[in-house]
Amino acid sequence: MPAQLVQAGRPEERMKNKFDGRPLHVLLAMAACSVLLNGCGILFQNHEKRADATLEPTPGNSARGTITLIGRADGVQVTYNLTDMPPNSDHALEVHERGDCTAMTDQDASPVFALQSDRRWANARLDGELGNIRADTAGVATGFIVATDVSLDGVRSVITRAIMLHRDGTNPYTMSPHNVGPAITCGVIRR
Incomplete structure (x- = not known):
């Protein structure tokens, strides 16, 4: 064969x-x-750490939008897409201690997020103070901020905390950035 x-x-x-x-x-x-x-x-693939928040208007306001938080090597990238804001205006974006958007007066809102050890310095910038964002002539704000003092896990985690857009922006030239007025929109940060 x-x-x-x-x-x-x-x-x-x-x-x-x-x-x-x-x-x-x-x-x-x-x-x-x-x-x-x-x-x-x-x-062992690189798994992206990510969280989102849907911001709804507080009573008497119309601002709304979405926030996406993505963990990076140099901090957390906070991408925002907001509408129905007052045109040509600056607003402070802050993370607050409690994930509660039901009580939105200045007296009822929880403190800005910060580790207890970071609160000892009077008038110091707090971890949850992410910075100012500006609305354009149509009342729209899109962009991102890299927040170096917060994370999506560990002791500096902002997961389940409230993220608020305040009526006024912070003044970078003063030593007291905490006077930003009431929140005009709020959402809870979730994975």
Whole structure:
């Protein structure tokens, strides 16, 4: 018989020739290693840390929008897309301690987020003070801020805290940035 006819024989013969000399447990171990290595690739992929907040207007206001927070090596990128704001106006964007948007007067809002150790310095900038954003002539504000003092996990995590847009912006030239007026929109940061 010609050689090509022997190789094209029955399936049992082809299988026998292919795995000739290898015990079954070696083949199973090789298959298991292959599956584990493929699984490790998924396990060690770079998983993006992300959270979102939907901002709804506070009583008497119309500003609304979305906030997306993405963890980066240099902090948290806070991307905002807000509408129905007063045209050509500056507003302070802040993270507050409690994730509660039901009571929105200055007296009822929780303090701006900061670690207890950071609160000891009078008039110091707090972790939750993300910065000012500006509405254009149509009352729209889009862009991002990189917040270096907060994170999406650990002790500086802003997850489940309220993020508020306040009526006024902070004055970068004063030592007391905490007078920003009432919130005009609020949302809770969630994964």
